[in-house]
Amino acid sequence: MATDSYTLLSALGTLLLGLVVTVILVCGYTYLVTLTRFQINARKHPNSSAKTQLAHSPPLVPYFIPGLGSTITFSNQNIGAYWKWLQCQAARYRQDAFAIILAGVHTNFIFSEAGISAVFKSRQLSREKLDQQLGMNVLGMSKEDSVKAFPYDVAEKEKSSVARIYSEHLLSSSAVNALTSKFMETFRAELESDASLSEGVEVDLYDFLWKKVFVSSTTAQCGSTLLEMFPDFSTDYQVWEDSLLGLLFGTPRLFARSAYAARDASVKKLEAWLEAGYSKPLKDGEDPEWEPNFGAKVMRKRHDYYHQQELSIHGQAGFDLIALGGIISNATPASGWLLLHILSPTSPSDFRSRIMDELESSRKNDGSLDIPSLIRLPLLNSAFHELLRLYVDLLVVRQVDSSVALGGHYVKQGEQVMAPTWMTHRNPAFFENPEVFDPERFLTRDAETGKIGFSIAGLGGKYFPFGGGHYMCPGRMFAKQEVLGTVAVLLLNFDIDFVGYTGQGSGKHGFPGIKKGYAGNQVVRIEGDMRVRIKKRISGM
Structure with a gap:
């Protein structure tokens, strides 16, 4: 009996050893083959954007595990770590594009x-x-709902309906001004x-800000009924927001x-909110800019689209969740980063006073803000665009429907393309001292009049915090007014x-750092906070 057990264990041990050796050999062989191909291709085609060269495929970064490729290293949650490594390889091999295997998909990083x-x-x-x-x-969403919500094999008129809704009811001046007005009204309240x-009270600034802005932004966009029905909606929402990219990458539920x-809890609450709103339809002919049940006009037009596409109530709730997240998930941390830099003792000594001088010039006689004036203030706007340059980690992702050359980079049908902002926004060839927050970076001076202004013109493929092309962020105008309005009111x-x-700020002198997360977080989250004492001015508001 003992001999049989020993023989069985010995056989199992031998089998296990054989499996381990096989895995090592397979991984080692995979790495050697991919490394050799990478070295040949990288040295054969340096600097893909050179006009004298024909378009060619970006060199594939070597990897150990077949199928999985570079998925594990790309999933490093120290935001920026993978991009810094890739920047080093770009400099070493004189490349401006690489490819990796990401979860089995050939993915081209173009920068x-x-x-x-x-x-x-x-x-x-x-x-x-x-x-x-x-x-x-x-x-x-169910697969059926997701296909209906994001159609691609349909008539062009249907396919672009969401884009038309955004063009008319989120990007137009009247729509943006209506949203901003309601946001400001709620924020002040x-x-x-x-x-x-x-x-006067001591608060952690970003924690204090997040709660106030969440209520104000949600109310402006979705109406007051949602938070009246579910005062704790922000609790589940914030967990979902922090986990969004993990869900996108398909992290197992376990x-x-x-x-x-x-x-699931957020979607369930939105289902109940939708059903309550649908039970109280507007009267014929009514089409206000905002109403308490469904908020801004853009939301009601989205709901018309849902019915056109025959989405289930569950699918509609999911679609509204991402609409809400598209505004809150970026405008709130952007407001936080801007305020942190304005108030920080590590910022230039005159930065805050100059911002205050500008803000005072945008205040009307009745104490309210002149929004058109606010969004033209040179230093404030330069600082706003600088925080987007430094703190946006956006991945512009596209699927390749047919093989094509993209500025010297040849990508094949079935592959995937990603354009990472981190690689260009922090490229020293594009921006001097790219790791430093410079609020004056985008200031300009008129050669004839000497007047100070700001501009991001001519930056093209170097600076794209809102993405670009047909899929450019439709909420960008409202988000900017929301951020600048928040800062101005406070x-x-x-x-x-x-x-x-x-908290655990990792920046210079304890300044809040970047919270861990997957690449592609858009405006990165804030790790740590700033303790401030805040008191309402007697003449304020």
Whole structure:
């Protein structure tokens, strides 16, 4: 008996050893083959954007594990770590594009100016299949609903209906101004209702800001009924928001229980909100810019689209979740980063005073803000675009529908293209001292008049915090007014004094750092916070 057991264990041990050796040999062989191909291709075709060269495929980064490729290294949650490594390889091999195997898909990273511009213009690239994946993984839609929500094999008139809705009801001046007005009204009311601000109170600035802006932005976009029905909606929403990219990449439910639970709870609440709103339709002929049940006009037009596409109530709720996230997930941290830099003692000594001088010039006689004036203030706008340059980690992702050359980079049908902002926004060839927050970076001076202005003209494929082309972020105009309005209301109406930094900030002198997360987080989240004492001015608001 003992001999038989020993023989069995010995056989199992030999089998296990054989499997381990086989895996090592396979991984080693895979790496040697891919490394050899990479070295040959990288040295054969340096600098893909050179005009004298024909378009060629970006060199494939070597990897160990067949099928999985570079998925594990790309999934490094120290934001920027993978891009910094890729920048080093780009400099070493004189490349402006690489390819990797990402979850089994041949993925081309393009970061040349010409290549990115071509990505935005190309008709051989699309996003619908990727959006359908987002619908199922991130929004909890059924496959049937995701195809209806993000159609690609339909008539052009239907296909562009969401784009038309955004063009008319989210990008037009009247729509943006209506949204901004409601946001500002709600934000001021949130501040007014906080009695502690009259006496003065110490708060963690970003935590304080996130709660106020969440209520104001949600109300402006979706109406007041949603938060009246579910005052705790932000709890599940914030967990879902922090887990969004993990869900998109298909993290198994076993390893992300809280993320899936938060997604499902958020969608369920939105279902109830939709059903309550549909039970109280507007009267014939009514079409207000905002109403309490469904908020801004753009949301009601989206709901008309849902019915056109015959989405289930569950699919509609998921689609509204991403609409809400598209605004809140970026405008809120952007407001936070801008305020942190304005108030930080590590910023230039005159930065805050110059911002205050500009803000005062945009205040009307009745104390309200002149928004058209606000969005033209040179230093404030330069600082806004600088925070987007430094803190946006956006991946412009496209599927390749037919093989095409993109500014010297040849990509094949069935592959995937990604244009990462981190690689261009922090490229020293494009921006001097790219790791430093420079609020004056985008300031200009008129040669004849000496007047100071700001401009991002001519940056093309170097700077694209809102993406580009047909899929450019439709909420960009409202987001900008929301961020600048938030900053203006706080600084003009409250005395805010720096107390210290809190949490695990990884920046210089304890300044808040970048929170861990997957690549492609858009405006990166804030790790750590700033403790401030905030008190309402007697003459404020």
